[in-house]
Amino acid sequence: MAQRDRCPVCESLTLKSRPERLRDSDSIGVLACEDCGHVFLDSFDHVNDQYFVNDEFLLSKKFVQGVDARLRHFEHENEERLGRVGPLVTNKRVLEFGCGAGALMEKIQPRCDSLVGIERTKSFRERLNEVGFSVLEDISEAEGPFDVVLMFHVLEHLSEPVQAIRDCVARLASGGLLYIEVPNINDALLRLYDVEAYHRFHFFKDHLHYFSRASLQETIRRAGVREVTISGHSRFGLANHLYWLKTGKPGGHMIWNFLETPSVFREYTRALAAADMSDSLVAQIRI
Numbered sequence: 001m002a003q004r005d006r007c008p009v010c011e012s013l014t015l016k017s018r019p020e021r022l023r024d025s026d027s028i029g030v031l032a033c034e035d036c037g038h039v040f041l042d043s044f045d046h047v048n049d050q051y052f053v054n055d056e057f058l059l060s061k062k063f064v065q066g067v068d069a070r071l072r073h074f075e076h077e078n079e080e081r082l083g084r085v086g087p088l089v090t091n092k093r094v095l096e097f098g099c100g101a102g103a104l105m106e107k108i109q110p111r112c113d114s115l116v117g118i119e120r121t122k123s124f125r126e127r128l129n130e131v132g133f134s135v136l137e138d139i140s141e142a143e144g145p146f147d148v149v150l151m152f153h154v155l156e157h158l159s160e161p162v163q164a165i166r167d168c169v170a171r172l173a174s175g176g177l178l179y180i181e182v183p184n185i186n187d188a189l190l191r192l193y194d195v196e197a198y199h200r201f202h203f204f205k206d207h208l209h210y211f212s213r214a215s216l217q218e219t220i221r222r223a224g225v226r227e228v229t230i231s232g233h234s235r236f237g238l239a240n241h242l243y244w245l246k247t248g249k250p251g252g253h254m255i256w257n258f259l260e261t262p263s264v265f266r267e268y269t270r271a272l273a274a275a276d277m278s279d280s281l282v283a284q285i286r287i
């Protein structure tokens with residue numbers, strides 16, 4: 001297994017090891033770039049052409065096997081995403097890069113002027129095409145132009161994130177929007193609460209990259225984009241965090257949901273965003 005010797009974002013050779021281990025591999029480690037701060041796995045070799053195609057990467061999520069289970073599991077999350085991007089995609093030509101089982105596509109399709117998905121996983125792509133969606137295997141097959149390109153929790157899976165952003169930007173119409181969401185390495189559970197069990201949970205084979213606000217900005221800059229707005233977004237709130245602190249386990253947002261009134265969630269996650277400790281980052285690029 002070849003260990004990576006340069007930062008996949010800024011190409012610096014000055015790297016240091018991080019102490020974390022992956023939850024699903026003993027042989028892969030975690031590196032940080034001393035120049036741009038980007039955090040990434042020390043090998044990408046396990047992500048070959050077949051890795052995504054055969055849904056192998058989904059096996060690390062044992063609780064969401066199969067399309068139906070997956071759609072149910074992500075229903076709440078996709079409803080929330082619809083609330084955010086619904087107004088942005090209305091009457092627009094839209095591309096979703098990494099559409100998965102199509103949960104978000106199903107929700108936004110009635111609003112879009114046109115909608116195309118990109119999905120490497122063969123079973124998802126074939127099923128979506130059978131039920132009438134237009135889903136391609138690779139972005140090189142998508143001509144565009146598109147008014148909006150969506151990338152929800154996809155960039156961290158790709159071995160060449162700079163090139164992926166270039167590919168998306170190249171297909172945007174004038175005035176178009178590229179909307180990217182990724183996990184944030186400065187997540188409060190890591191940086192503020194420093195939950196040991198969460199350090200073991202957070203790193204896994206499917207996620208090659210662990211972006212910070214700075215390294216996401218640098219990735220976008222390297223793709224030739226000069227103007228970007230990056231903001232914090234939280235998928236999980238106080239109930240989830242308290243449960244991690246108490247038990248060292250995920251799922252608190254469901255098990256202790258009585259703690260989380262909408263206003264508590266809103267105010268708590270707003271405070272985390274202001275401190276750059278949200279669990280996710282959203283980059284919006286207008287061309």
Ligand SMILES: [Zn+2]
Binds near residue numbers: 008
């Ligand atoms: Zn770097």
